[in-house]
Amino acid sequence: MNRIPVTSPASVAVFRRILTHGPLARVDISRDTGLSAAAVTKAVTPLLAAGFVIESPDPRATSTVGRPVSPLAVAPDRAHVIGIKVTADRTYGVRTDLGATVRARADEENAGSSVGAVLAAVVRVVDRLRAGAEDAVSGIGVALSGDVDRAGGQVRESALLGWQGVPFAQLVQEATGIPALLDNDVRALTTTELLFGAGRDAESFAVVTIGTGTGCGLYLNGRVVQGAFGVAGEIGHLPFAPTHLRCRCGRHGCVEAAASTAAMLSLVREGRAQPDLSIGDVFALAHAGDPVARGVFAQAGRVIGTALAAVVNLTGPELVVFAGENVTEYGLYEEHLRAAFAEYTFGAAGDCPIVLRPHTFEDWALGAAACVIEDIASGVAAGG
Numbered sequence: 001m002n003r004i005p006v007t008s009p010a011s012v013a014v015f016r017r018i019l020t021h022g023p024l025a026r027v028d029i030s031r032d033t034g035l036s037a038a039a040v041t042k043a044v045t046p047l048l049a050a051g052f053v054i055e056s057p058d059p060r061a062t063s064t065v066g067r068p069v070s071p072l073a074v075a076p077d078r079a080h081v082i083g084i085k086v087t088a089d090r091t092y093g094v095r096t097d098l099g100a101t102v103r104a105r106a107d108e109e110n111a112g113s114s115v116g117a118v119l120a121a122v123v124r125v126v127d128r129l130r131a132g133a134e135d136a137v138s139g140i141g142v143a144l145s146g147d148v149d150r151a152g153g154q155v156r157e158s159a160l161l162g163w164q165g166v167p168f169a170q171l172v173q174e175a176t177g178i179p180a181l182l183d184n185d186v187r188a189l190t191t192t193e194l195l196f197g198a199g200r201d202a203e204s205f206a207v208v209t210i211g212t213g214t215g216c217g218l219y220l221n222g223r224v225v226q227g228a229f230g231v232a233g234e235i236g237h238l239p240f241a242p243t244h245l246r247c248r249c250g251r252h253g254c255v256e257a258a259a260s261t262a263a264m265l266s267l268v269r270e271g272r273a274q275p276d277l278s279i280g281d282v283f284a285l286a287h288a289g290d291p292v293a294r295g296v297f298a299q300a301g302r303v304i305g306t307a308l309a310a311v312v313n314l315t316g317p318e319l320v321v322f323a324g325e326n327v328t329e330y331g332l333y334e335e336h337l338r339a340a341f342a343e344y345t346f347g348a349a350g351d352c353p354i355v356l357r358p359h360t361f362e363d364w365a366l367g368a369a370a371c372v373i374e375d376i377a378s379g380v381a382a383g384g
C-alpha cells in the first residue's frame with residue numbers, strides 16, 4: 001500500500017487530524033493534537049513534500065488568533081482507493097479519492113456465491129472503477145459479512161456466502177495487481193464513521209446495523225475493536241429472541257432469528273399464510289397497520305433494543321449510530337426498540353444518544369474504501 005511517510009513521532013496523528021477535520025490551520029492542529037508548533041511543522045513538511053497534504057488555497061481562512069493562514073488539507077488525488085462490498089448475489093464498488101469523496105461507482109451480479117464467481121464479479125467491478133484512474137488506485141478494500149481475519153486477509157467463515165478459510169485478500173490482489181485488504185462489513189462501516197462520520201469527535205461509539213444481518217461495530221479506547229479471535233460485537237447472535245425462533249446459524253433465540261430481514265419476512269409470510277410476500281410487501285403491510293406485520297416489527301424492535309442495551313451497559317459508548325439497509329424503516333421498530341432500550345439500560349447509560357444514518361449498499365462499499373484510507377494513513381517508516 002502507498003502509505004504516508006512517517007518521519008516523526010507526530011506524523012500519523014497530524015495526518016489523521018488533517019484527514020478527519022481539514023482544512024485546518026497549523027495552529028489549530030497544534031491545539032487539537034496537543035503537539036507543539038514545532039512538532040506540527042516537523043510532521044507536516046514531509047507530508048507536503050510527499051504530496052499527501054496541500055496548502056488549501058482558501059483566502060478567507062483565518063486561524064483562531066486572527067491571522068490569515070494557508071490551512072492544510074489532504075491532497076485528494078494523491079491516492080484513489082476502491083471499496084468493495086460483497087453480498088450474496090451482487091458486488092458493489094466505489095472508487096474514492098483520499099478524502100473519501102466518491103469518484104466512480106459500479107456493481108455487478110455474482111454468477112453464484114462460490115469463491116471463483118465472487119472473485120470474477122470483484123474483478124469486473126474493479127476493472128470498471130479503475131478505468132481512467134489506473135495509476136492513482138493505491139489499494140482495494142473488500143468488506144463482507146462474517147468472521148474475517150483482517151490481519152491475515154482471510155475469511156474464516158461467512159455463513160452468507162458459505163465460505164470457510166478463504167484467503168480472499170490475496171486472491172483479489174493476484175487477480176487485479178493492486179494491494180488488497182479484507183474486513184468484516186460492520187467493522188468497515190465503523191471505520192467510515194470514525195474517520196468521516198458521527199464518530200469523528202467521539203471518544204467511543206457503537207455502530208449497530210439492521211438489515212440482512214444485525215451487527216455491531218465498536219470503537220473503544222482509540223481503536224475499532226477487532227476481537228482477539230476476530231469476533232467482537234456480534235449482537236446478532238445474542239440470545240434475546242424467543243427460543244422457538246431458529247437462527248440461520250443453527251441455534252435458537254438469536255437476535256437475528258427475530259430481527260434479520262429474512263427472519264421478519266418468513267414470520268410475516270407464515271403469519272399471513274402468504275408465502276409469496278416480498279420484504280417490500282412486508283414494509284407496506286406494516287405501514288398500513290396489518291397486525292401480523294406490525295407484531296413482527298414490534299418483536300424485532302424489542303429484541304434489537306434489548307441487545308443494544310446490553311452493548312451500552314457493557315461498553316458505555318458515547319453514542320450509538322444506527323445503520324443498515326432497514327434503517328429507512330426505523331420508524332416501524334422505533335417505539336418498541338426505545339422501550340426495551342429504556343427498560344434494560346442501567347442508570348445513566350440510557351442517556352446514550354442514538355443517531356440514524358441513511359444507508360445504501362454503496363455505504364458498505366465506502367466503508368471498505370475507508371479501511372484502505374485508514375491503512376494509508378497508518379503510515380510507513382520513511383525509506384522503509
Ligand SMILES: [Zn+2]
Nearest residue numbers: 237247249254
Ligand atoms: Zn444465530
